[in-house]
Amino acid sequence: MRSWNGTHVLVTGAGGFIGSHLTERLVELGAKTRALVHYRSDGSWGWLDRSPAKRDLEVVVGDIREQESVAHAMNGVDIVFHLAALIAIPYSYQVPASCVQTNITGTMNVLQAARSVGVQRVIHTSTSEVYGTARAVPIPETHPLQAQSPYAASKIGADKLVEAFSLSYGVPVVTVRPFNTFGPRQSARAIIPTIITQCLTARVVRLGNLSPTRDFNYVRDTVEGFVRAAEAPEAIGRTINIGSGRETSIETLALMVAELSQRTIDIARDAERVRPAGSEVERLVADTTVAREVLGWEPSVSLEEGLKLTIDWMQEHLDGYRPGVYVL
Numbered sequence: 001m002r003s004w005n006g007t008h009v010l011v012t013g014a015g016g017f018i019g020s021h022l023t024e025r026l027v028e029l030g031a032k033t034r035a036l037v038h039y040r041s042d043g044s045w046g047w048l049d050r051s052p053a054k055r056d057l058e059v060v061v062g063d064i065r066e067q068e069s070v071a072h073a074m075n076g077v078d079i080v081f082h083l084a085a086l087i088a089i090p091y092s093y094q095v096p097a098s099c100v101q102t103n104i105t106g107t108m109n110v111l112q113a114a115r116s117v118g119v120q121r122v123i124h125t126s127t128s129e130v131y132g133t134a135r136a137v138p139i140p141e142t143h144p145l146q147a148q149s150p151y152a153a154s155k156i157g158a159d160k161l162v163e164a165f166s167l168s169y170g171v172p173v174v175t176v177r178p179f180n181t182f183g184p185r186q187s188a189r190a191i192i193p194t195i196i197t198q199c200l201t202a203r204v205v206r207l208g209n210l211s212p213t214r215d216f217n218y219v220r221d222t223v224e225g226f227v228r229a230a231e232a233p234e235a236i237g238r239t240i241n242i243g244s245g246r247e248t249s250i251e252t253l254a255l256m257v258a259e260l261s262q263r264t265i266d267i268a269r270d271a272e273r274v275r276p277a278g279s280e281v282e283r284l285v286a287d288t289t290v291a292r293e294v295l296g297w298e299p300s301v302s303l304e305e306g307l308k309l310t311i312d313w314m315q316e317h318l319d320g321y322r323p324g325v326y327v328l
Contacts, residue, residue: 002230002231003030004026004029004030004031005030005031006030006032007030007031007032007078007079008031008032008034008076008077008078008079009026009031009032009033009034009077009078009079009080009081009230010034010035010036010073010074010077010079010080010081011023011026011033011034011035011036011081011083012036012064012070012073012080012081012082012083012084012106012110013036013037013038013064013082013083013084013085013125014035014036014037014045014046014048014057014059014083015035015037015038015044015045015046015047015048016046016047016083016084017047017181017183017185017186017187017219018083018125018178018181018219018222018223019035019046019047019081019083019084020046020047020048020051020185021183021185021219021220021222021223022081022083022223022226022227023035023048023051023053023057024051024052024053025223025224025227026081026227027053027056027057028053029227031079032058033053033056033057033058034057034058034059034060034073034077035048035057035058035059035060036060036061036062036064036070036073036084037059037060037061037062038061038062038063038064038084039061039062039063045059045061047185060072060073064084064102064106064109064110065101065102065105065106065109066109067109067112067113069109070106070109070110070112070113071109071112071113071116071117073113074110074113074114074117074119075117076117077117077119078119078120078121079119079120079121079122079123079230080110080114080119080121080122080123081123081125081226081230082107082110082122082123082124082125083125084102084106085102085103085106085125085155085158086098086099086102086103086151086154087127087151087189088151088189088328089129089149089151089152089275089279090189090275090328091151091189091328092149092150092151092154093149093150093276093279094328096150096153096154099150099151099153099154100150100154100157102154103151103154103155103157103158104154104157104158104161106158107124107158107161107162108161110122110124111161111162111165111171111173114171115165115169115171119172120172121172121173121174121230121236122162122171122172122173122174123173123174123176123226123229123230124158124159124162124173124174124175124176125176125178125226126155126158126159126175126176126177126178126239127152127155127177127178128177128178128179128180128215128241128243128284128286129148129149129151129152129155129281129284130145130146130147130152130155130156130159130177131143131144131145131146131281131284132144132145132146132147132148132152132281133146133148133280133281133282133283133284134282134283134284134285137247137283137285138245138285138286138287138288139241139284139285139286139287140241140287140289140290141177141238141239141240141241141287141290145159148278148279148280148281149275149279152281159175159239162175163175166237172236172237173236173237174229174230174235174236174237174238174239174240175238175239175240176225176226176229176240176242177239177240177241177242178217178222178225178242178243179214179215179216179217179241179242179243179244179284179285179286180214180215180216180217180284181216181217181218181219181222182216182217182218182219182306182307182310183218183219183220183306183309183310183313184219184309184310184313184314184317185219185313186219186310187327188321188322188325188327189327189328191207191214191250191253192216192253192257192307192310193310193314193321194207194327195207195253195254195257196257196261196310196311196314197314197318197321197322197323197324198265198323198324199254199257199258199261199263199265200261200263200311200314200315200318200323201318201323201324202323202324203264203265203266204265204266204267204268205254205258205265205266205267205268206268206269206270206273206324206326207250207254207267207268207269207270207273208250208269208270208273208274208275209250209269209274209275209280210249210250210251210254210267210269211249211250211251211282212249212250212280212281212282212283212284213247213248213249213250213282213283213284213285214247214248214250214253214284214285215243215244215245215246215247215248215284215285215286216244216246216248216253216303216306217242217243217244217299217306218299218301218303218305218306218309218310220300220301221242221244221299221300221301222242224297224300225240225242225291225295225297226242228291228295228296228297229295231295232294232295232296234294235294235295238290238294240290240291240294240295241286241287241288241290241291242286242288242291242297243285243286243287243288243291244286244288244299244303245285245286245287245288246285246303247283247284247285248303251267254267255267256303256304256307257307257311260304260307260308260311261311270326272326273326
């Protein structure tokens with residue numbers, strides 16, 4: 001493991017769900033941490049406003065879509081963790097151009113700035129959605145890429161830019177491909193907060209398709225995967241799945257949350273929440289061989305443990321959610 005003391009790092013998307021947890025972990029490790037957060041007119045820094053680590057951060061307000069903004073944030077940086085993205089799949093149906101601008105142009109800006117500055121490493125965030133419905137399981141990093149939503153298409157574009165900058169210019173990059181991360185602070189647009197908030201406040205839990213399966217990972221483990229990707233010498237130039245290798249259907253997940261919450265629920269199919277048939281990714285489960293062999297990483301928190309931790313946190317923060325309201 002490397003020593004993080006004195007290492008200058010930049011986290012883009014630092015005010016978000018995974019970004020805020022990663023930022024706190026880097027501060028804990030002793031890194032000199034700069035957080036790039038999206039400009040908000042109220043001056044807020046997202047989840048970093050409530051973070052105990054905010055006193056030890058340098059926060060830069062900007063926009064990932066603006067090249068000068070990114071270049072300014074990257075000045076003097078050794079390692080870049082690029083997490084800034086527009087991530088909501090249903091929302092991407094409505095604003096595909098915004099996905100392209102944020103996810104593709106934003107990644108281009110990060111790569112260009114990293115090349116100019118000469119950073120030691122860029123850790124780029126991909127997503128399991130780029131695989132589409134699994135053609136074989138578990139899914140290795142060599143699985144064909146299939147864009148079943150505008151969001152997935154924009155992330156494939158970003159991933160290919162990272163690959164191109166590595167091969168064409170020698171930019172030292174690692175692409176981390178998390179499967180479905182969950183935990184405290186996640187927004188209601190994701191399935192686990194959707195289930196938990198409804199389960200805690202109502203008898204009927206309204207969901208979309210119940211049969212798709214996903215590979216769920218607690219945020220602490222995902223963050224550790226990012227840290228290992230920045231440390232392992234053999235990771236440069238690689239794409240690496242971060243997943244548990246465990247497959248769980250949405251229906252099973254809802255029943256697990258109900259049991260852990262000690263609630264009795266009925267599950268109702270809500271037509272508004274159902275994705276277009278061709279866009280629904282039916283099956284995702286990670287092959288984690290590369291993560292184990294290259295990073296020495298494997299998850300330490302089980303799905304049940306992670307769900308209980310998340311339920312407990314959400315019970316204390318329900319005022320920040322609108323249970324039952326469909327969030328894009």
